[in-house]
Every structure is written in C-alpha cells, then in structure tokens.
Amino acid sequence: MEQRTLGPAPFTVSAVGLGCNNFGRAGTASESQAGTDAVIHAALDAGVTFFDTADLYGGEWGLSETLMGHALRGRRDEAVLATKFGFIDVATPLDDRGAKGSRAYLRAACEASLERLQTDRIDLFQQHQPDPATPIEETIGALAELIDEGKIRSYGVSQFTAEQLTAADAGATSVGAPGIASSQDELSLVARAVDADGRFAAAERIGAGFLPFFPLANGLFTGKFSRTEMPADSRIARQRPHIAQDADWDAMEAYQRLCDDWGVSMLEATLGWFLARRGVSSVIAGATRPEQVAQNAASAAWRPEPDQVTLIEALFPA
Numbered sequence: 178m179e180q181r182t183l184g185p186a187p188f189t190v191s192a193v194g195l196g197c198n199n200f201g202r203a204g205t206a207s208e209s210q211a212g213t214d215a216v217i218h219a220a221l222d223a224g225v226t227f228f229d230t231a232d233l234y235g236g237e238w239g240l241s242e243t244l245m246g247h248a249l250r251g252r253r254d255e256a257v258l259a260t261k262f263g264f265i266d267v268a269t270p271l272d273d274r275g276a277k278g279s280r281a282y283l284r285a286a287c288e289a290s291l292e293r294l295q296t297d298r299i300d301l302f303q304q305h306q307p308d309p310a311t312p313i314e315e316t317i318g319a320l321a322e323l324i325d326e327g328k329i330r331s332y333g334v335s336q337f338t339a340e341q342l343t344a345a346d347a348g349a350t351s352v353g354a355p356g357i358a359s360s361q362d363e364l365s366l367v368a369r370a371v372d373a374d375g376r377f378a379a380a381e382r383i384g385a386g387f388l389p390f391f392p393l394a395n396g397l398f399t400g401k402f403s404r405t406e407m408p409a410d411s412r413i414a415r416q417r418p419h420i421a422q423d424a425d426w427d428a429m430e431a432y433q434r435l436c437d438d439w440g441v442s443m444l445e446a447t448l449g450w451f452l453a454r455r456g457v458s459s460v461i462a463g464a465t466r467p468e469q470v471a472q473n474a475a476s477a478a479w480r481p482e483p484d485q486v487t488l489i490e491a492l493f494p495a
C-alpha cells in the first residue's frame with residue numbers, strides 16, 4: 178500500500194484509509210464489536226493503516242471510538258488514528274464546557290477520545306466543523322498545547338470554506354502553532370463542489386493534505402449498483418435510496434464503458450482518480466465488511482493518465 182504525506186504531520190498515511198462512521202451503526206455488519214474487529218483487522222492485514230473516526234460516530238455518542246479502541250488492542254502501533262471533535266449542531270455530553278471550538282471544550286473532548294480509543298495519543302485531531310463562536314487562534318492555540326503535551330501528534334480541520342482555511346493558516350502562524358495537517362471535506366465524482374469553489378485548491382495552498390469524505394458517494398462507485406438494481410443490504414438501499422435513484426445513469430454507464438475499455442473496475446478507476454491528485458493524502462472509504470476493505474485496498478494501484486482524468490471529469494463536471 179502506497180504511503181502519502183499528510184501536510185506537515187510527522188507521519189505518513191495509507192493511500193486508502195478507512196472511514197469509521199459505520200462502526201456501531203444499527204443494521205450494518207459492523208454494528209457489533211465482532212463486526213468492527215473483523216473490518217479493522219482486515220484493514221490492517223491489507224495495509225490500510227489510516228483510520229478516520231469522530232466522537233459522534235456510531236449509534237450513540239462515542240461508540241465508534243469505543244469499538245475501535247477495543248479492536249485495536251495489541252495492534253495500536255500499526256494504526257494511524259484520526260478522530261474529530263466539535264460538530265456544531267448536536268448536543269454533546271461536554272456542552273457545559275463552552276463553545277465547541279473553545280480551549281476548555283476541545284481539551285475535554287481530547288481526554289474523552291483518548292479514553293474511548295484506549296490510547297495515549299491521537300495522531301490527527303480534527304475540528305469537525307468551524308465554530309463561529311470561537312476565534313480560530315484560540316482553537317489552534319489549544320491544539321498546539323495538546324501537541325506539546327504529546328496528547329495529539331497533529332491537527333486538522335473539516336468543512337472549512339476556502340476563506341476559513343486561509344484564516345486558519347494565518348491564525349496558526351500568529352500563535353506560533355505547527356501547520357494544519359489536513360482539510361477534510363466532501364469530494365466524489367458526483368460531489369465536486371470543493372473543486373468549483375476553491376476549497377480543494379485552498380487546502381493545497383496552505384500545505385494541508387486533503388481527505389475526501391463520502392469518496393465512493395455512499396457506495397455508488399463500488400460498481401454494485403445499476404440503473405435497475407440496488408443490493409438490499411447496502412446503506413444506499415437502507416437509508417439513502419435517492420442516491421441511486423437520482424444518479425445520472427447515462428453518465429454512470431458511460432463511465433463503466435470507459436473502465437471496461439481501460440481494463441479496470443469502476444472501484445479501481447475511482448480510487449485512481451482521487452490518487453492521481455497530489456493534494457489527496459488518503460481516500461477514507463467506509464466499509465461495513467472485511468471483504469470490502471480488502472477489495473478497496475487491492476483496487477488502489479491503478480492511476481489514470483491526464484487524458485483519462487479529462488474523460489472521467491467530462492462525465493461528472495464540477
């Protein structure tokens with residue numbers, strides 16, 4: 178598995194990572210501890226070492242982190258662990274600490290995540306959403322303290338606009354903090370707003386690695402859906418049927434024909450489209466079953482030529 182840099186972070190990340198939003202979610206094969214163990218161990222065995230979770234992921238607060246902490250017992254040192262704090266629009270057990278980007282809140286959030294993850298350090302601690310109530314200098318200053326204390330190794334942001342990324346970078350400089358390691362935002366072939374509005378370019382400009390979320394469009398680009406078929410045990414069928422129903426099937430079928438011509442699967446072409454971009458650090462695809470993460474890892478070697486990127490992007494414009 179290729180390893181890539183993550184901005185200025187003092188470690189590398191696997192080109193295919195694992196999105197851990199599914200752990201502890203009702204109705205999935207990874208709802209249970211055994212199901213989570215199976216996916217995490219299959220990931221590590223396939224060379225997928227970068228794991229992205231958040232305090233709010235799972236069927237209840239902290240559950241994804243708790244399941245992961247248990248699954249990684251004895252294998253923690255093989256993993257690079259990313260988690261998040263400070264999703265704005267939810268009530269959390271730490272709301273009495275103040276605004277979600279405040280020093281008091283994020284220090285308490287860090288302690289709670291360390292405990293659930295059963296670890297002494299978080300490799301990447303991300304602010305889940307911008308906090309309009311807290312100056313970015315306070316947030317980044319507190320994150321820099323946590324780095325100094327060895328509780329986190331780097332920090333990142335998520336769902337920041339291009340302007341907010343530029344301001345956060347300036348804020349980091351003004352408080353003497355290390356640079357921002359990552360910017361996480363939605364990017365897939367059917368969700369290219371970050372290309373259109375400058376968020377992807379801004380992340381590159383400030384030297385942060387880009388982490389695309391929903392990279393497979395909830396599974397649409399795994400090749401298991403068609404104009405007429407939707408596997409019943411998929412998240413799309415269970416929760417978001419509109420993603421398949423509203424898909425541009427003329428474009429999807431034209432994409433499949435291109436993949437067939439090039440001798441690659443849709444999954445290989447899609448992962449290759451991401452990884453052909455220097456700014457992308459890791460494609461954090463989710464997986465509910467061990468065979469999915471193994472397949473994703475095995476599909477990460479192909480890279481499109483520039484003319485092939487042009488053909489793909491013409492089908493799915495920004």
Ligand SMILES: NC(=O)c1ccc[n+]([C@@H]2O[C@H](COP(=O)([O-])OP(=O)(O)OC[C@H]3O[C@@H](n4cnc5c(N)ncnc54)[C@H](OP(=O)(O)O)[C@@H]3O)[C@@H](O)[C@H]2O)c1
Binds near residue numbers: 336362390461464465
């Ligand atoms: N920062 C943020 O605000 C934010 C927001 C959303 C997500 N995220 C992050 O992004 C990660 C990835 O997003 P996601 O997991 O929601 O969506 P995704 O990566 O676009 O889709 C993952 C889903 O596709 C299916 N799948 C994956 N590999 C497959 C394979 N090889 N064969 C067949 N099906 C396969 C699985 O669902 P089924 O088995 O159910 O079909 C899996 O759960 C999250 O886990 C989270 O870490 C961050």
